[in-house]
Amino acid sequence: QLQLQESGPGLVKPSETLSLTCTVSGGSISSSSYYWGWIRQPPGKGLEWIGSIFYTGSTFYNPSLKSRVTISEDTSKNQFSLKLTSVTAADTAVYYCARLPAEDSFDYWGQGTLVTVSS
Amino acid sequence: DIQMTQSPSTLSASVRDRVTITCRASQSISRWLAWYQQKPGKAPKLLIYKASSLESGVPSRFSGSGSGTEFTLAISSLQPDDFATYYCQQYNSYPYTFGQGTKLEIK
Numbered sequence: 001q002l003q004l005q006e007s008g009p010g011l012v013k014p015s016e017t018l019s020l021t022c023t024v025s026g027g028s029i030s031s032s033s034y035y036w037g038w039i040r041q042p043p044g045k046g047l048e049w050i051g052s053i054f055y056t057g058s059t060f061y062n063p064s065l066k067s068r069v070t071i072s073e074d075t076s077k078n079q080f081s082l083k084l085t086s087v088t089a090a091d092t093a094v095y096y097c098a099r100l101p102a103e104d105s106f107d108y109w110g111q112g113t114l115v116t117v118s119s
Numbered sequence: 120d121i122q123m124t125q126s127p128s129t130l131s132a133s134v135r136d137r138v139t140i141t142c143r144a145s146q147s148i149s150r151w152l153a154w155y156q157q158k159p160g161k162a163p164k165l166l167i168y169k170a171s172s173l174e175s176g177v178p179s180r181f182s183g184s185g186s187g188t189e190f191t192l193a194i195s196s197l198q199p200d201d202f203a204t205y206y207c208q209q210y211n212s213y214p215y216t217f218g219q220g221t222k223l224e225i226k
Contacts, residue, residue, distance in 0.1 A: 047163065047206055049215040062214040063120075096162055105153030105210055107174065109162035 002026040004097050004110035012091075012117050018084040022097030022110060023077070030055045030075045035100040038071060038082045040093040041112075048093075052100060053080055087117045121145050121209050125218035131226040136197045140221045142190045142207035151211035154183055154192045157220075158203045166205075167192065197223075 008020035022036070029036055037052035051061040053071045061069050065084070073080040084091060094114050098106040122145035132138050142152065150170035155163035165174045167183035170190055180195040194201055202225050207218040 046219050047208070047217040049208075049217070060213050064214070098162075100210075103151075103210070105165055105168045105208060106155075106163070107165050107168070109164075112162050 002099065002108045004099065004108060006095060006097050006110045006113040008113060008115070010114060010116060012087055012115060013119050014088055014117055015086055018082070018087050018091060018095075018115055018117070020082045020095055020097075020113065020115070021079050022081070023079050024099075025078070027099075028075075029073055029078055029080055033102055035060075035102060036073070036080045037098050037100055037106065039096045039098060039106070039109075040091075041096070042090075042093045050082065050084075050095075089117050091115070092117045120214055121148060121212060121216055123207055123209055123216050123218040125205075125207055125221050127221060128219065129222045129224060131224045132197055133226045134197050134199060138194050138197060138223065140192045140205055140207075140223075142185075142192070142218050144188045144190075144209055144211075147187045148209045148211035150186045151209060152183075152185070152190050153208045153210065154181075155206045155208065156201075156203045157206065163206060199225075 003025045005023045012018045035052045038050040051071045053059050068085045070083040094112040096112045097110045099108040124143045126141045152170045154167040157163040166177050171183045182193045184191050205221045
């Protein structure tokens with residue numbers, strides 16, 4: 001059974017960099033059948049796609065965040081990661097990692113991790 | 120960006136009711152639409168993909184329809200476990216976008 005687990009600091013100071021890792025078990029991120037993505041949800045609000053990565057390393061970002069976002073992968077650890085620079089309180093959210101079959105929707109999700117931006 | 124608009128934002132219904140939720144796209148997305156269910160404190164769960172395909176393990180009381188710019192999620196006979204928030208999402212083009220959500224409440 002595929003499982004995804006987010007990890008990283010739950011508190012980040014304003015102007016610093018948010019860094020999260022998604023560890024995948026029960027499947028390989030090197031599969032050519034899937035993309036891997038990040039989605040966030042501010043408290044009490046809706047869902048926002050941040051970006052996705054393919055096993056080739058190709059990345060796709062939301063233009064609203066593109067200047068601050070980097071998604072990368074470590075196939076040796078079966079992990080992919082999110083970095084968001086210059087964070088503000090508006091970046092406070094639950095961050096989810098998820099799997100996308102090629103050209104399809106998010107079929108497996110991690111449980112999510114709350115990241116609070118505060119001094 | 121393609122804007123996704125759901126209606127209603129809140130829906131009150133009773134067990135065994137049939138309910139429908141509508142999702143409209145600001146431009147045609149063919150059938151590249153998914154529906155998710157989310158319960159408080161949990162990750163979204165995929166219910167429907169490609170507008171009308173039922174995800175494995177999802178009860179058959181859930182169904183999806185539509186194409187182009189207008190889509191519907193129907194629940195044929197509400198069960199207590201169905202009271203949650205529902206989101207539509209388009210994956211026709213980047214950036215992927217979600218509707219604002221529909222909260223299904225017990226009447």
